Structure formats: C-alpha cells, structure tokens
Amino acid sequence: MPAQSQDDQQYPPLEEVPQHVGIIMDGNGRWARARNLPRSAGHRAGTENLRRVLRAAVEFGVQILTIYAFSTENWSRPEGEVHALLTILEGVIDRELQELHEEGVQLRHVGRIERLPEKLQQKIRQAIELTQNNEQLLLNVAFDYVGRSEIVDAIRRIIIDRIPPDQVNEDTVSRYLYTAGLPDPDLIIRTSGEMRISNFLIWQGAYAEYYITPAMWPDFDKDELYKALKAYKQRERRFGLVPR
Ligand code: FPP
Numbered sequence: 001m002p003a004q005s006q007d008d009q010q011y012p013p014l015e016e017v018p019q020h021v022g023i024i025m026d027g028n029g030r031w032a033r034a035r036n037l038p039r040s041a042g043h044r045a046g047t048e049n050l051r052r053v054l055r056a057a058v059e060f061g062v063q064i065l066t067i068y069a070f071s072t073e074n075w076s077r078p079e080g081e082v083h084a085l086l087t088i089l090e091g092v093i094d095r096e097l098q099e100l101h102e103e104g105v106q107l108r109h110v111g112r113i114e115r116l117p118e119k120l121q122q123k124i125r126q127a128i129e130l131t132q133n134n135e136q137l138l139l140n141v142a143f144d145y146v147g148r149s150e151i152v153d154a155i156r157r158i159i160i161d162r163i164p165p166d167q168v169n170e171d172t173v174s175r176y177l178y179t180a181g182l183p184d185p186d187l188i189i190r191t192s193g194e195m196r197i198s199n200f201l202i203w204q205g206a207y208a209e210y211y212i213t214p215a216m217w218p219d220f221d222k223d224e225l226y227k228a229l230k231a232y233k234q235r236e237r238r239f240g241l242v243p244r
Helices: 028-033 039-060 072-076 079-102 118-131 147-160 170-176 222-234
Strands: 020-024 064-071 105-110 137-145 187-190 209-212
Touching: 028 039, 039 064, 039 079, 039 137, 039 222, 064 072, 064 079, 072 079, 072 137, 079 105, 079 118, 079 137, 105 118, 137 147, 147 170, 187 222, 209 222
Parallel strands: 020 064, 020 187, 064 137, 105 137, 187 209
Antiparallel strands: none
C-alpha cells in the first residue's frame, strides 16, 4: 500500500490554535549545501515549501502568519544571492498571486519598501490592493525588515505626528509599528535549530511562545507545523502572572 501523503492525512483537531504565528524560515543555505546545490536552490526549495505551509496553516486554523523572508541585514549577502531573493519574491507574485487571491489569502508587507526595485514595489502594492479584503489567512511578508528599524520608524512617526510625550504608551507604539492593528504573535517558530530572535518582531514578540526545530526550512512540512502548534497548546502562557 503506498504511504499516505501528508495532504490526505487526518490530524487530530487542535484544541487551541495560535491566532498569529511568526516564522523565521532559516536553513535554506544549509539545506542546499547538504545536497551540493547553490544557495539559491535552497531559497527556491524554501519558497515551494512556503506554499505547502500556507495551505497547512489554513487547514489547522491559523489566521495570521508573519514570515521573515528578507532581513535588512540580508542586503549584505553576495549580490547574486540578494538578486536571487528579490527575483524569487517577484516570481512568487507573478506566478502565485491569482491563486493565493482565490484561496482567500490577504497579503501585506512589513518592512521598508522604498529600497526595493521600483518594479517590485509596484507589484507588492498591487498584490496588497488586490487581496485587501480576503479573510482566509493574513500573510505578512517581512521583506527588508528588522525589528529595531521598525521601532525607530515608529518613534519618528510619533514625533512627526506631535503626540505629546505623556500620551505615548505601549498602545501608541504598537499602533505605529508596521503590524498596526494586528494582534501580537502568539507563537514564533524558528527552523534550523538556531536559538536567536534575529531582530524579528522584537516588540510584538514580547510574550510570544518560541518554538525551535532542527528541521531546515525546506523540510519544515505539515507534520512539523502540526507539532509546533501542538507544542504551543502544551505551554502555559502566564504573561508574567503566577501559575494557575
Ligand atoms: C534563511 O536561510 C532564509 C532566508 C534568508 C530567505 C528566506 C526566503 C524564502 C524561504 C523564500 C522567499 C520567500 C518569499 C515570500 C518570496 P539562510 O539562507 O540564512 O540559510 P543558512 O542559515 O542555512 O545559510
């Protein structure tokens, strides 16, 4: 009998699903190196995997997914790799946008858009506009993003808007972040075993649960996502309070 594919497999329902999940998609380079492939092949495999993880996230009931696709520090990678990552994002929009739209995915961008090539900026803006009313899954793509710059940008805009200092509180800052209006992530997953936050959602993740898996991103499949969501359920979130 052929092995059952993960697509057909029945997963026991999760009692509690994190509403907002962040993912640091790490390990594409190591995945490629282990196969004697160029790093860009790892990024392509990681992109294909993203499609599978999106479908699984919808099936498991996740409502918001924020993915770390390109950190501001990634501009310092070799030019060819930067070019490959920009081309991959453009290709995803060109090839997948219509299908994502039909599946009810709402796309948003978090980060600084101005440094991206003009044509890519336009495509991102069009994708955001096209999908703005979709409700199945909100996909935040962090591209040219780092959390510290996000906070700096928020402070600048608070000053520009002349908010009096005694009216600036945590809610004010949250409202000026790129993720304004969204709930904070409940769970942040990092693949490839690294125990770092790497400047990802550093404000919003203050009370998030963290889940680290040794799986490289291209291998982080539906089973792996299920395991992460199940582990979340088993954590007791205390938000600084005493145990129940
Ligand atoms: C980290 O792996 C991954 C990245 C820097 C890029 C992540 C991008 C994708 C999965 C595809 C692009 C996504 C979209 C939305 C188009 P690494 O290269 O740092 O791996 P390493 O640590 O093993 O070298």
